[in-house]
Each structure stands twice: as structure tokens, then as C-alpha cells.
Amino acid sequence: MSSERERGSGVYFAGARAGLPFALATFVLGISFGVLARSLGWGVVAPIVFSVITFSGSAQFAVAAVLGASGGALAAIVAAVLLNARFLPMGVAVAPFLKGGLLRRALEGQAVVDASWALASRGGGRFDREFMIGATVPQVAAWIGGTVIGVLAADVVGDVEWLGLDVIFPAFFLALLVDELHDGEQNIAAALIAAVLSLALVPLVPPGVPVIAACAAALLGLRGRSS
């Protein structure tokens, strides 16, 4: 039993190491969120609480965008929900690999963030639970820590967009996608359909919806595997 436990903790650490580069980028994005929140007059406490209980960059920037443009709370929530709706299919994909009863599974599901989910994908629909949870820990810490620094040092730090760290995520997802495309013609077909769907929908629907709609490309799997 103990050897199994050791193997498990080794995988958590491997995941945490793999998550470190993303933690660095997340840290800087957290700073920029804190700076933005201060500039919107949110004070010190609210942005930090927000990062602690939500730890979702896309949703939190969306709330800032909506409220900053004098939108209401409901509009902000709707925008954030649409953006985070992608975690539903991601959660479905990892669900068979999580452990325990309902409450524990619900908690483990909170570890799903873009980079960790992608890092833990082992192809063919399999996921490494320990690796995913390990990769999420440094990213959450970095997001909260970045927010704190951004909020407290808003005047000193200023805008950090010039660093180019926002492209770290799409570039990394592209690298993982290239790996996935080696796994058969059906993956390539699904990716092509998803690309067309999301490109076509970006100008037509609110942000977040194109990503969800592109998941429809996975229904190609119902036609049976050709490779």
C-alpha cells in the first residue's frame, strides 16, 4: 500500500513541476487582474476574495470587463458562466478518472483548469488524475499571489500586457493539439470541424460560446473509429 502511495505522491509532484511554467504566466496574469480591479475601484479585499474562491482568469476578467463597462451583476455572471462553460465538457472527460463519493468527486472536479486538464490528457480520452491535481496547485497559488501583488502594488506595476505572456496558453494548447493529431484521422477531422465552428461563431455569439459549440465536433466519435 505504501509503495502505491509513494508512486501517487511522485505523480502529484511531477504534475506540480509540469504546472510551474503556467504558474509563472498565471502569476503575471494575476498581477494584471489585481491592477485592473484596483483601477475599477474594487478596493483591496474584493479582488483577492474573488481570486481565492473562483481562481478563473477568464471568468474574472470577464466580470471586470462587464462591470467596468457599467454592466450589471447579472450580465457579469452570464458572461463568466458562458466563458467557464467549457469546464463542463472538460469535467465530463476527466470524470471516469476521479475518485471517491459525490462530494469528493465534486471537489476534485474543481482542479480542472485549462492547462492542467490539457497536461493530464494521455490521449484516447484517458486522463491522469494525480498529475492534473498536482499541476493545478501551483497555478492556483500563483493566481492568488499575483492578485494580491497586483492589488497592493497597482501604482508601481502598471500594465504588464507588453510581456507577451498571454500567448503562452494558446501556444501550449497548440503544442498539445499537434500531439493529439498524431492519434488518428478522426482527431484531425474533429479538430478541423472545431476550428471552422469556433472561427465562424466568434463574431456571432458571446465569448465562450464558440468553444462550447466546437465540442459538437466530438460527436464525430459516434461514427465509429476509423483508425
Added chain:
Amino acid sequence: MKALWVAIVGVALASAAIKAMGPVLLGSKELPPSANAVIALLSPALLTALVVTQTFGEDSHLVLDERAIGVGAAALALSLRAPVLLAVALAALTTALVRAFG
């Protein structure tokens, strides 16, 4: 200020519920093979959609800006079999350079 706190608590609860939904509803049930085949294709579909929207999407517009150049640099590096971290670093560096001097 009240709207801010309503939004913060609402988004936190909604986000947690969305993430919990799949793991809770599916439990540890064995899924039929057809469902597994669909789930297996979620990875390439979601990854593609994330790349496309985070590279070309700006609110509800398609744009071609410094991000596309950076991600393009990563694509080029990957096609030359560069390691993933190098390709990702190149993307950030390229985007930063174009933002600074472009």
C-alpha cells in the same frame, strides 16, 4: 459595490457548479463505448477551439494581431520539432517584441 459582491459570489458558485457537474453526474459509472469515443474527441476539439479563440478572438471580433504572430512562431518551431517549452517561450518573446517594436 453591491453589484460587485453579487457578481463575485454568483460567479464563484456558478463556476464551482459547472466544474462539479460532470464528475458528480457521471459518477464512476462505466460509459458505453460510443460515449467514450465522443469523449476521446473532446480533447482535439476543445484544444483547437481554445487555440482559435485565444489567438484570433477579441471580445466578439476576429482580429489578426501580435498574438497571431506569436502563436505562428510557436507553430513554426513545433513543425521544426522544437521542444514544447522552447516553442511556447518563442511565442511569448515574439509577441512581446512585436508589441514593443511593431
